[in-house]
Amino acid sequence: MKKWPAIVMAASGLLVAACSPGGGGVGSALTTTTTPPPPPAKAAIAPAAGGQNVATDSPITVTASGGTITDVEITGGGKVSGSLSPDKKTWTSTGTLNVSATYTVNATVVNSAGKSSTATSSFTTLTPTSVEHTHIFEAENTAYGVGMPIMLTFDKPVANKAAVEQALSLTTSQPVVGAWAWADDTHVDFRPRDYWPANTTVSFAGHLNGVQVSPGVYGAADLTQTFSIGDSIVVVAGAASHHMQVYKNGALQYDWPISTGKPGHDTPNGTYLTIEKGNPVEMKPADIAPGGPGYYDLKVPWSVRFTWSGDYLHDAYWSVGDQGNSDVSHGCVNMPPEAAQAYYEEELPGDPVTINGSPLAGTRGDGWTDWFDSWQDLLGKSATHMALQAGPSGSTFVAPASVAASAATAPTWMPAANNAAAA
Secondary structure, eight states, X not given: OOOHXXXXXXXXXXXXXXXXXXXXXXXXXXXXXXXXXXXXXXXEEESOTTOOSBOXXXXXXXXXXXXXXXXXXXXXXXXXXXXXXXXXXXXXXXXXXXXXXEEEEEEEEEOTTSOEEEEEEEEEBOOOSEEEOEEESSOTTOEXXXXXXXXXXXXXXXXXXXXXXXXXXXXXXXXEEEEEEEEEXXXXXXXXXXXXXXXOEEEEEEOOTTOEEETTEEEOSOEEEEEEEOOOEEEEEETTTTEEEEEETTEEEEEEEOBOBOTTSOOOOEEEEOOEEESSEEEOOSSSOTTSTTOOOEEESSEEEOOTTSOEEEEOGGGTTTTTTOOOBSSSEEEOHHHHHHHHHHOOTTOXXXXXXXXXXXXXXXXOOGGGSOHHHHHHTSSSOOEEEEETTEEEEEOGGGSOOOOOOTTTTSOOTTTTSOO
16 A cells, blocks of 8 residues: 555645744744854963062063953062063063062953953062172262263172173163173273263163072162263373363363473373362372482372372472473373363363373273273173163163264274373
8 A cells, every 4th residue: 555645745744844933934944143252361470379489580471362461560579661472462571570579460361352351470589698789989960071981889799790781771861872891790880982972961770689690699779870971071181292182072172281200200191081189189209208309298289180099180380391391290290270270170070081192001990991992892891792872762782783883083082092002
């Protein structure tokens, strides 16, 4: 017996049933699919929450997954700078963290739907067993000469010299190129390649807190100082010419007759910096016993010192007849009284003084002798061997080859090469 009609009818019934609900026709049978919302973005923070004795050179990092970073806030331990990656998925701190400090990091991330999530981490940095203290020579809001280096002294030897250099920065009102140079393990100076531009304001910042200067020894405080550079006052004194020129802001201001050291007491060649002055200064010969032939004890007016061994530019009213024609001093630069007073009254510590034409070479370290070094010598004494470009926006370490060539000329804007060599 054939059953096909029944099967057909059953199939027809299924078709009718499928199309009949709501009486709306074929279109009403389609269903709407709902896309689930994206999961919340997450932020991972390092160092992890609860961390203790965290190394100060450990960077703080925030990493986003499933979204991007919109905000990083760090409180409690001191100011922390950092940068966000181009894709906004990673934030990384720069510099070192302070010692013995508790930091709290709050990070905000957002997913593709714009929904924000936050994460928090608090941790504490190490407490060092030994700390280092740093002193800067320059005084706050004080004016110095165009040759003045920034001079830092450390109370403990520095082994990680490059790390220290990288923690030091400058902001200058006029563009300056220079370099840090180490005299020894406890002294580093910043010297410009050429003399400072006249009337420049200089702000120094040493971000030394947290810097491991030597194994187990850390900086525990930052150091800042602002000072200024005054007018450019540059002296060139000729032992052979018996004349001294004074240049002010690049122009010849004075040309005076002088007398320098006599044979056996020659004034040493070199570009020095003025150190201190007095009116008067008591002067005695170091190589003659009191009462012996040639001994003297004088209170000398208008005296400006430029070597530790006792060389001054000063009033020598007793040798005016020799000034301009012969050398009769015990190493100082003898000047006419009115000339000595005029120079004394405009001098600033750090003004360059170049002695030339002498048969005696200058001795490094006898005075502030930073300008005995050429630019290449200076770079060689840097632990990073990098130049520092400074300006109103701060400073940056750069490769020396990338720095434009100097346009400065001697003697007004830079010293002569090999200035300390004997004539």
